[in-house]
Amino acid sequence: MNLSIANKERLNSFWSYCLQHQHFNIGYPESADFDYSSLYRFFNFSLNNCGDWRELSNYALNSFEFEEDVMHYFSNLFKIPFQDSWGYVTNGGTEGNMFGCYLARELFPNSTLYYSKETHYSVTKIAKLLRMKSCIVDSLDNGEINTDDLILKIISNKDKQPIIFANVGTTMSGAVDNISDIQLRLRQMNIKRHNYYLHADAALSGMILPFVDTPQPFTFADGIDSISVSGHKMIGSPIPCGIVVARCENVDRISVDVDYISARDQTISGSRNAHSVLMMWCAIHSYSHSEWQQRIQTCLKMAQYAVDKLQRAGISAWRNPNSITVVFPRPSEEVWRRYHLAVSGSLAHLITMPHHKTTQKIDELIEAVIIDQKELLELSTY
Ligand SMILES: *Cc1c(COP(=O)(O)O)cnc(C)c1O
Numbered sequence: 001m002n003l004s005i006a007n008k009e010r011l012n013s014f015w016s017y018c019l020q021h022q023h024f025n026i027g028y029p030e031s032a033d034f035d036y037s038s039l040y041r042f043f044n045f046s047l048n049n050c051g052d053w054r055e056l057s058n059y060a061l062n063s064f065e066f067e068e069d070v071m072h073y074f075s076n077l078f079k080i081p082f083q084d085s086w087g088y089v090t091n092g093g094t095e096g097n098m099f100g101c102y103l104a105r106e107l108f109p110n111s112t113l114y115y116s117k118e119t120h121y122s123v124t125k126i127a128k129l130l131r132m133k134s135c136i137v138d139s140l141d142n143g144e145i146n147t148d149d150l151i152l153k154i155i156s157n158k159d160k161q162p163i164i165f166a167n168v169g170t171t172m173s174g175a176v177d178n179i180s181d182i183q184l185r186l187r188q189m190n191i192k193r194h195n196y197y198l199h200a201d202a203a204l205s206g207m208i209l210p211f212v213d214t215p216q217p218f219t220f221a222d223g224i225d226s227i228s229v230s231g232h233k234m235i236g237s238p239i240p241c242g243i244v245v246a247r248c249e250n251v252d253r254i255s256v257d258v259d260y261i262s263a264r265d266q267t268i269s270g271s272r273n274a275h276s277v278l279m280m281w282c283a284i285h286s287y288s289h290s291e292w293q294q295r296i297q298t299c300l301k302m303a304q305y306a307v308d309k310l311q312r313a314g315i316s317a318w319r320n321p322n323s324i325t326v327v328f329p330r331p332s333e334e335v336w337r338r339y340h341l342a343v344s345g346s347l348a349h350l351i352t353m354p355h356h357k358t359t360q361k362i363d364e365l366i367e368a369v370i371i372d373q374k375e376l377l378e379l380s381t382y
Helices: 005-021 037-044 064-077 093-107 122-129 147-156 179-188 248-254 275-286 289-312 333-338 360-381
Strands: 085-090 112-116 133-137 163-167 197-201 226-230 242-247 325-329 342-344 347-351
Touching (some): 064 085, 085 248, 093 122, 093 163, 093 197, 093 226, 093 248, 112 147, 122 133, 163 179, 242 248, 289 325, 289 360
Parallel strands (some): 163 197
Antiparallel strands (some): 085 242, 226 242, 342 347
């Protein structure tokens, strides 16, 4: 690149800023301990995974063979035979959610999309783009969907083929919607298995639950029809990306033949990122199953450490089962801004990602929250 000195300096100062903030994030679920330097040389090529990796594309510089491996890995993880599944590496969790909703809408064009209040904000966008009727369902205090309310709303809409957007780890509190209860209740209403669609938004927890001893039901074996995970969250990636897996039979309904690249294309984008495919491939091959288990265990222990420490200081912190998201009362703006915390209503959270190898950053934040709480209490007693 032929940059002026001023522009080079600008990049240098952004570089310093990034270095300084590299491991800072404690309010967002982004892993920061990845190393993809062995892939840097591929940035010399204009790679592109346009279309379906199952097809022979005319565009030579693709990483389809790696994408196939990645999808093999995730079909295993989410308990669906590889040949019965289809999916791809997306631009992020949102695209995967959109893909799931798109499949569902093609199956049941006039049905309503049900999701809880605690659902990620992107679902509203998706429903709008796909012009789907939608219905917001109440949630319980821990962030799970209120199944009673879900069923009531399906009944009052006289919906024969509901589309349910289930949270497998909500953004704010890591709550997992009770998928077996939802299915039981649908069965009791005489809505047969082929007459509803169940999408799982597993942006963060999709890469946690497969590695814990007692996961909540969330896989294809538990009746899920599609599942979306973010690649830049638990796995970690310098570029946002994700993975979506669906049932092959549903995907084949939406195939479009594209003459000029001589490939079928079921994906949402046209040109697709082939570099992030290589990153996901490297990530899944960098750790064995038991190493992933260890990574996740460490995060879970760290989360429990934070809950205990906050509770000992009289702060009502909590977390959901199998979640690394620690919820506590929203501190003053000065604190949540300083620590870049995500806040929502009266709550804030911290997330114990794998790059928190020591308790240092977590301790720092907790101390600040404790002092802040004391000050708030003192203020309120005057
Ligand atoms: C982060 C998140 C998303 C969005 O994922 P992106 O990868 O940012 O598009 C969707 N759902 C939940 C529950 C999330 O936490």
